[in-house]
Amino acid sequence: MIKQRLGALLAPISLAALLGAGCQVSAEEELPPPRQTATEPAAPVSPFEGDEPTDEAIYAWLNGERYRETWELFPGTTPLHEGAEGHGALLTTYANPVGMEALERGAGSMPPRAAIAVEDYLADSTLSTISVMLRIEDPGPASGGWRFTRFGAAGEVEAGLMDSCVSCHVLEPDLLFGWDLNVPMPIDSTGATPGTGGAP
Numbered sequence: 001m002i003k004q005r006l007g008a009l010l011a012p013i014s015l016a017a018l019l020g021a022g023c024q025v026s027a028e029e030e031l032p033p034p035r036q037t038a039t040e041p042a043a044p045v046s047p048f049e050g051d052e053p054t055d056e057a058i059y060a061w062l063n064g065e066r067y068r069e070t071w072e073l074f075p076g077t078t079p080l081h082e083g084a085e086g087h088g089a090l091l092t093t094y095a096n097p098v099g100m101e102a103l104e105r106g107a108g109s110m111p112p113r114a115a116i117a118v119e120d121y122l123a124d125s126t127l128s129t130i131s132v133m134l135r136i137e138d139p140g141p142a143s144g145g146w147r148f149t150r151f152g153a154a155g156e157v158e159a160g161l162m163d164s165c166v167s168c169h170v171l172e173p174d175l176l177f178g179w180d181l182n183v184p185m186p187i188d189s190t191g192a193t194p195g196t197g198g199a200p
Helices: 002-030 055-065 097-104 162-169
Strands: 090-095 115-121 127-135 146-152
Touching: 055 127, 055 146, 090 097, 097 115, 127 162, 146 162
Parallel strands: none
Antiparallel strands: 090 115, 115 127, 127 146
């Protein structure tokens, strides 16, 4: 008799528990996905597309590329290698994938979309400036198709460098330097014999 009464009392409780569990599962299944409140920032526009890029656009693109993580060190260099005239006391030099591919296959000239970034450091390893050269187009007689710019450590544009960059890097017109020999690497679209020098 007691067992029958106990069973009669427990049956509704068990049924209520089962129904409650079912409601919870159902409610969880029907919940809408959480709304995205933040959106990913748009990737910076490539400086190789469209009109002549501004310095600010080049800096945004360089950071968007995460060049320190995704580009390789320029062949024959190490981080914080010895610098030379026109750059810092110490340098770390990177080439983007297009530039590296040309260097690795021994191309006679850097192709459009090649880029090189040189971090210039003071003697105490403090970052001073970032020098960038972009091959915007095929080699030309004046600039070699390169676009040069330099930024301070905080991203500010260092103005007035074009002539000095061209005088060193566009003589042949693809003058790139290998630090193992401290002379230009054989990247030359004119066929001329490279000169000597020490800039990256």
